[in-house]
Amino acid sequence: MKYLDEYRDGKIASRIVEEIRRIQTRPWVIMEVCGGQTHSIVKNGVDYLLPRGIELVHGPGCPVCVTPLEMIDKAHAIARRPDVIFCSFGDMLRVPGSEGDLFTIKSEGGDVRIVYSPLDCLKIARANPDKKVVFFAVGFETTAPANAMLVSRAKQDGVHNVSILVSHVLVPPSIAAILQSPQNRVQGFLGPGHVCAIMGYREYEPMSARFKVPIVITGFEPLDILQGTLMVVRQLEEGRAEVENEYSRILDREGNRPAQKLVASVFEIADRKWRGVGSIPKSGYKLRWEYRDYDAEKIFSVKEIDTREPEICISGRILRGIKKPHDCPAFGTICTPQHPLGATMVSAEGACAAYYAYGRHLESKREELEAMASLGGAA
Amino acid sequence: MCLAIPGRVTETFAKGGMRMGRVQFGGVTREACLEYVPETQPGDYVLVHVGFAISRVNEEEARRTYQALLELDQLTELDVPEVLEPGASGHGGSA
8 A cells, every 4th residue: 555645656646646536526436447556555555545436446357367277177177197297487486276276296206397488388398208298378469479479380390299388368359248237327437558569459330339438458557547537537528438548558450460470370269268257259279270289278178177166255246346356254264375265266367366475465554554544744 | 468668679580480689678688579660779678568568658758657557556567588499508697
């Protein structure tokens, strides 16, 4: 928790907050989509700086969180095989499946390796020709170009002992799913900056027009989030619904064309299941037929695994902005980052884990913190 | 996982059919694929996500974003050891 005058750019932050206060005539609910933004908001207490009536709710943009339990279990089944070297980004190792996590499998003798880049898997595959190297390809649009390059290079270079377990999800269909829900409360969105660095923001324009909802592509620093919030509130107050770009110092409308091109040649759009939310049509990627020999789900015919999430967990409603972490009786009691019950507690970028890490399970402190933040603003 | 980290390109080279570079992040240097920002030259600042440069940025923006990521504890992926080429010796990782 920071007070306004502690921000590096405290004066600018104060001015933005004042401007929101000046133009706001009624309450608004705004969702930040990206897990990096959620983490920044909760760590820096950005939501406490905003005028009362501007509510930030936390979206589904944490890839670790929304990877379905069935897929985690599939990953574990493959990682347990003695002929496999299973590679993953570090944040997937701690995510519990139905039985243990990848760390457990590693401690029991499985060859599980944390890699920095998907391209590391090519080196590992070349160094271990007698093993099958599998990469857990989890992520949003930002990560897809890296995974596409791994598969594309493997095919071009004739490296046959590498494959990827694909659990790729896309931001725009998840926003559409939230807006189509009869329970939806969200009136404006802070769009994901680094996702749009790859994809640009063209594809958000028809959605903004169709649902009459402002979408402002926003960075993850506290000032970005305040500025993005101001831009959304201004649109809402003026009755506009457009896509605007707060993060123009990083990205433009077109995004990264070479990356988009390679992604489109390796992956095609597919229905995907989201943990806590369920299946969303056309909401992810699968490998194109030409790359089927690199599809770990086809190579290792892992049977469908029947999983069940704890009934008490409300992570699905949190991911859609209907509930907040402290609306859940399990939050911070039987559900903690050490023993997560559901999607939003499994990664630091999940709303529940972020709230827990920054002491928000002690919500009796909330009033006190809000009061201090507003004092800081006046200083 | 979706946040890219800014760094300074110290050299560029071709490897395995790809345009690659070494990128310096604070005290650590990493290999990065430059195929998606092919115009990148040594001295440029780029945003790197999981070993891939995805966008060029100016120096001030790079410093600012790096500091913000440091404060958010979002630089831990740089702690993962670099995987060496098969047959390579020595440590090509952190400087």
